[in-house]
Amino acid sequence: MTRLLTAILFALTTLAPAQTPTPPLDNSNILPYIDHAWDTLSRSMADCNSLVDSKVAETKVKAAPILYLPEGMATPADVAAAQTQCSLEVRHLPRKISRLGDVRPSAIAPPGLLYLPHPYVVPGGRFNEMYGWDSYFILLGLVAENKPNRVDQARGIVENFFFEIENYGAILNANRTYYLTRSQPPFLSSMIREVYEHTPETPASKTWLARAYAFAQRDRALWTAAPHLAGNIGLARYSDLGEGPVPEMADDSAYYPDVIRWLLAHPENKTSYLLDAPDNPTPNQAAALARTSCDITTSHVCAAAHVDGHRLTAAFYRGDRAMRESGFDTSFRFGPFSGSTDHYAPVCLNALLYKYERDLAHFATLLNRPTEAAQWNRRAAARRAAIDKYLWDAATGLYLDYDYTTRHRSSYAYVTTFYPFWANLASPQQAAALQHHITHFDHPGGLAMSTTESGTQWDLPYGWAPTIWLTTKGLAQYHFDADATRIANEFSQTVLTNFEHDGTIREKYNVVSGSANTAIATGYKSNAIGFGWTNGTYLQMNNLLNHPPTK
Numbered sequence: 001m002t003r004l005l006t007a008i009l010f011a012l013t014t015l016a017p018a019q020t021p022t023p024p025l026d027n028s029n030i031l032p033y034i035d036h037a038w039d040t041l042s043r044s045m046a047d048c049n050s051l052v053d054s055k056v057a058e059t060k061v062k063a064a065p066i067l068y069l070p071e072g073m074a075t076p077a078d079v080a081a082a083q084t085q086c087s088l089e090v091r092h093l094p095r096k097i098s099r100l101g102d103v104r105p106s107a108i109a110p111p112g113l114l115y116l117p118h119p120y121v122v123p124g125g126r127f128n129e130m131y132g133w134d135s136y137f138i139l140l141g142l143v144a145e146n147k148p149n150r151v152d153q154a155r156g157i158v159e160n161f162f163f164e165i166e167n168y169g170a171i172l173n174a175n176r177t178y179y180l181t182r183s184q185p186p187f188l189s190s191m192i193r194e195v196y197e198h199t200p201e202t203p204a205s206k207t208w209l210a211r212a213y214a215f216a217q218r219d220r221a222l223w224t225a226a227p228h229l230a231g232n233i234g235l236a237r238y239s240d241l242g243e244g245p246v247p248e249m250a251d252d253s254a255y256y257p258d259v260i261r262w263l264l265a266h267p268e269n270k271t272s273y274l275l276d277a278p279d280n281p282t283p284n285q286a287a288a289l290a291r292t293s294c295d296i297t298t299s300h301v302c303a304a305a306h307v308d309g310h311r312l313t314a315a316f317y318r319g320d321r322a323m324r325e326s327g328f329d330t331s332f333r334f335g336p337f338s339g340s341t342d343h344y345a346p347v348c349l350n351a352l353l354y355k356y357e358r359d360l361a362h363f364a365t366l367l368n369r370p371t372e373a374a375q376w377n378r379r380a381a382a383r384r385a386a387i388d389k390y391l392w393d394a395a396t397g398l399y400l401d402y403d404y405t406t407r408h409r410s411s412y413a414y415v416t417t418f419y420p421f422w423a424n425l426a427s428p429q430q431a432a433a434l435q436h437h438i439t440h441f442d443h444p445g446g447l448a449m450s451t452t453e454s455g456t457q458w459d460l461p462y463g464w465a466p467t468i469w470l471t472t473k474g475l476a477q478y479h480f481d482a483d484a485t486r487i488a489n490e491f492s493q494t495v496l497t498n499f500e501h502d503g504t505i506r507e508k509y510n511v512v513s514g515s516a517n518t519a520i521a522t523g524y525k526s527n528a529i530g531f532g533w534t535n536g537t538y539l540q541m542n543n544l545l546n547h548p549p550t551k
Contacts, residue, residue: 024546025492030538042120043128064088064089069115070097070168097168104180105247108180114172116130117159120157123531126528131174132171132173135187137465138536139194139536143198151195155195161215166215171186173325184327213363217360224236230404233404237345237346271316271336272316273335274311277310294312319338323338323339326341331449332452332456333412340403344402345391351416354383354384384425397433413440415449416467420474422474435478443512444511448511460512461513464533465533468491472488488541506531506534507534
């Protein structure tokens with residue numbers, strides 16, 4: 001049946017009539033908006049707007065926002081000025097941080113912003129800090145404008161990530177103290193390449209590349225050691241060193257109770273996520289819950305996470321935190337609400353790491369270090385072999401996530417199956433098989449995240465700029481040009497049409513209806529305005545549409 005379906009899809013693809021050329025988009029209003037947005041979304045330690053954090057309840061009731069400096073660091077001049085201008089309280093972290101988990105967020109109270117030396121661009125809305133993977137797509141937008149000041153902004157963002165690695169132990173989910181237990185999808189090598197390739201080649205640029213190469217190696221090492229190892233199969237997983245519910249959900253106190261209600265209403269979904277527990281525990285019961293669920297004495301979010309004598313297990317919270325490191329919060333990709341994310345070697349992460357290792361080989365070659373380049377290429381080849389063994393499903397022609405705890409591939413079709421196009425790791429035969437599945441995700445407004453409508457924001461019917469761009473760019477690299485230009489045009493038209501309607505650019509879109517209106521049942525229900533990564537990918541897609549790839 002699978003082979004027959006593939007044959008039918010191939011016939012439909014090859015026999016389809018040529019499409020009528022799409023008229024060019026009218027960018028006369030949206031491009032100036034995006035250019036101005038880089039400035040309105042820019043933050044620095046001297047900017048009082050940078051300190052605002054609506055996500056954590058404690059900051060809402062504290063008069064003075066808090067900025068944390070690394071241990072022993074002298075107060076920079078711009079921070080000293082902000083102490084007066086912003087009524088800012090400056091503190092130091094309790095000790096030097098060498099790796100994630102060296103300092104627990106619970107030991108830093110109240111929570112606050114972590115210092116960064118250079119201006120950066122935030123996504124928008126409630127996301128008012130520098131995020132790990134958002135910044136790659138923001139950076140793509142900055143360099144797409146091909147202006148020296150924008151390239152300088154992009155370089156400053158990369159320098160901030162070097163600062164995080166040096167002073168906070170890793171590239172963080174974002175620069176708030178409550179993110180000191182997890183990273184985000186690894187795009188640093190790709191960011192370094194973009195900045196280097198948009199900078200005139202000089203001895204100084206080579207010196208910068210050598211420095212960047214060293215930091216990139218440290219970042220990559222995070223993903224090849226515990227707890228980021230997916231068992232012993234040679235692949236990586238997402239993992240967070242924290243425990244219990246995440247603090248940044250304090251502004252959405254209904255989320256975890258909503259998860260419990262859904263699980264109670266769907267007993268057919270056999271999970272280990274629910275725990276019978278009192279709504280109002282005694283001190284002894286609370287001490288037990290700290291081991292089996294979460295600590296109600298230290299977390300307001302935990303204390304509120306109960307429904308009719310039910311709470312969520314510690315295992316669910318581990319998976320929930322790992323999901324947030326993946327960036328895909330929330331979908332049903334790894335079980336209901338992705339509560340088992342930490343059980344999987346995901347296609348997205350391992351494709352990114354393959355690209356990362358090839359980038360490191362490229363940097364070593366540019367720096368005239370052939371032995372190191374050969375080592376990185378061998379590591380990339382080993383990862384590709386493991387991806388082929390565990391993640392490539394020849395029967396369906398899809399890359400699928402692998403549950404290394406049960407030793408079974410997932411059957412959940414997700415748009416990250418196309419990441420190998422962007423990473424250039426699919427063979428010609430794999431690429432040909434994979435390309436036929438584009439139609440399963442393609443809708444009038446762009447590519448949906450999945451083929452499953454779960455009621456969460458990272459599933460059908462929603463499409464997001466990052467995954468749509470990575471797929472589009474990858475298709476172009478494999479010379480599936482008609483698919484690449486069609487998808488780029490579909491999503492660009494969605495963004496433009498909604499911009500013309502209300503003058504905003506959003507974090508996500510309903511690609512089935514082509515609307516920015518969202519009706520999310522559980523999880524983040526808002527649709528933030530800004531929006532950094534949508535702005536950046538719109539510019540990249542505009543370039544692709546204006547300069548189609550050539551074979």
